[in-house]
Amino acid sequence: MSLPGPFSDTALVEPRLRTEVPGPRSRALHEQRLRVVPRGVGSVLPVYIEHADGPWVTDVDGNRFLDLGSGIGVTTIGHTNRAAVNAATAQLDRVTHTLFTVTPYEGYVRLAEQLAARTPGDHEKRTMFANSGAEAVENAVKIARRHTGRRAVAALDHAFHGRTTLALAMNHKAVPYGAGFGPFAPDVHRVPNSYPYRDGLSGADAAARTIAYLEQRIGADDLAAVISEPIQGEGGFVVSAPGYLPALQEWCTQHGVVFIADEIQTGLGRTGTWFASEHFDLVPDLVLTAKGIAAGLPLAGVTGRAEIMDAPDPGGLGGTFGGNPVSIAAALAVFEELGDGDYFEDAVRIGAHLGTRLRELSARHPVVGDVRGIGAMQAFELSSPGTTQPLPGAASAIAEFAAQRGILLLTAGSDGNVIRFLPTLTTTDAQLDVAIDVIDAALRTLG
Numbered sequence: 476m477s478l479p480g481p482f483s484d485t486a487l488v489e490p491r492l493r494t495e496v497p498g499p500r501s502r503a504l505h506e507q508r509l510r511v512v513p514r515g516v517g518s519v520l521p522v523y524i525e526h527a528d529g530p531w532v533t534d535v536d537g538n539r540f541l542d543l544g545s546g547i548g549v550t551t552i553g554h555t556n557r558a559a560v561n562a563a564t565a566q567l568d569r570v571t572h573t574l575f576t577v578t579p580y581e582g583y584v585r586l587a588e589q590l591a592a593r594t595p596g597d598h599e600k601r602t603m604f605a606n607s608g609a610e611a612v613e614n615a616v617k618i619a620r621r622h623t624g625r626r627a628v629a630a631l632d633h634a635f636h637g638r639t640t641l642a643l644a645m646n647h648k649a650v651p652y653g654a655g656f657g658p659f660a661p662d663v664h665r666v667p668n669s670y671p672y673r674d675g676l677s678g679a680d681a682a683a684r685t686i687a688y689l690e691q692r693i694g695a696d697d698l699a700a701v702i703s704e705p706i707q708g709e710g711g712f713v714v715s716a717p718g719y720l721p722a723l724q725e726w727c728t729q730h731g732v733v734f735i736a737d738e739i740q741t742g743l744g745r746t747g748t749w750f751a752s753e754h755f756d757l758v759p760d761l762v763l764t765a766k767g768i769a770a771g772l773p774l775a776g777v778t779g780r781a782e783i784m785d786a787p788d789p790g791g792l793g794g795t796f797g798g799n800p801v802s803i804a805a806a807l808a809v810f811e812e813l814g815d816g817d818y819f820e821d822a823v824r825i826g827a828h829l830g831t832r833l834r835e836l837s838a839r840h841p842v843v844g845d846v847r848g849i850g851a852m853q854a855f856e857l858s859s860p861g862t863t864q865p866l867p868g869a870a871s872a873i874a875e876f877a878a879q880r881g882i883l884l885l886t887a888g889s890d891g892n893v894i895r896f897l898p899t900l901t902t903t904d905a906q907l908d909v910a911i912d913v914i915d916a917a918l919r920t921l922g
């Protein structure tokens with residue numbers, strides 16, 4: 476178990492605001508930042524963080540926020556988790572970099588073993604490491620193409636796979652990710668997903684629709700890979716209808732198409748299991764990891780069937796910083812922490828508590844049209860009452876209201892009308908209640 480840091484005390488329930496939000500020091504830093512950082516790099520809430528611990532982030536004005544976003548699902552086992560920090564610190568003292576493709580080191584192998592053991596399926600697996608989720612996506616596409624000798628790739632509506640130019644072609648949302656950044660990579664297609672709240676389709680019917688698109692618009696003979704997030708992250712925590720993903724994977728298997736699960740947001744304990752694929756009985760050919768894998772240090776992985784992963788020739792995969800030893804040391808600590816199972820129980824507890832409280836809100840506030848998610852990945856979608864029409868502006872108004880009360884919330888959804896929760900798994904029910912009460916108050920102001 477992790478050692479407690481100064482603010483890991485679960486008795487600490489309330490945020491603490493010492494100034495307005497953002498405070499004077501954050502505002503001053505923000506002015507300086509705008510002179511040297513392009514505006515294209517935005518910040519959801521420009522409070523400048525000085526330290527972080529457990530579910531708390533404290534800014535340079537001494538304001539302490541309850542962070543229900545975990546840096547978009549990265550600090551899953553808590554900010555500055557001691558086990559990860561200690562492992563990374565010890566590694567820093569030994570070796571910071573050699574480049575695995577020049578002279579290798581043991582940690583890379585040990586972490587690949589962990590991923591082989593923990594990702595779904597007991598087939599033989601290989602793992603390569605990169606620096607970011609988008610890089611994992613890019614490598615997965617390279618590997619699938621090399622293995623199949625086919626060119627096309629299909630992603631789903633409402634998908635998000637990153638910010639490199641190949642990933643931009645795969646994303647659903649043009650603004651702000653893709654607009655003006657084209658031309659985009661060819662042979663990348665988007666096909667309909669399963670979105671039960673909006674399309675009302677069963678898993679089987681939604682899968683039949685997706686497969687019809689794949690067959691009509693691409694054809695299996697040209698299709699290298701289908702990539703899917705088990706639960707769509709930026710798309711608004713869309714959970715597909717039961718049976719949808721297994722049917723899609725089965726079609727892929729029948730046609731020699733590589734099925735890639737982008738578990739970058741859903742993986743590593745977030746949903747109460749090692750990987751969200753487990754909830755859908757999926758055994759993906761390739762599994763992508765990043766975000767939560769190294770407790771905040773940059774690292775990403777592509778794990779998959781040995782025969783697919785071994786398709787590229789020696790030298791075909793790599794990158795200077797990929798599998799950095801310090802990140803790897805932190806990741807090994809993450810696997811050890813998650814391995815004891817307590818965190819999975821916490822993810823289930825958080826999911827049950829948030830789900831119950833959010834459904835209560837939905838019963839009292841007709842704009843809360845849908846509540847969904849698995850484990851510590853919960854969301855609600857805001858719609859015009861009695862319809863599934865997205866309610867514009869409400870989600871960001873709620874997030875702003877909450878920020879003014881020390882609660883850090885993230886929005887999501889292709890229409891920006893979803894509030895998503897990605898709390899650290901150290902977050903207590905009492906802390907969640909503080910946030911839900913604030914959201915309740917925000918919803919009352921919306922009328």
Ligand SMILES: *Cc1c(COP(=O)(O)O)cnc(C)c1O
Binds near residue numbers: 704
């Ligand atoms: C965040 C994310 C990515 C991109 O990861 P980066 O590390 O930002 O490149 C890809 N896929 C999913 C599902 C994500 O949530």
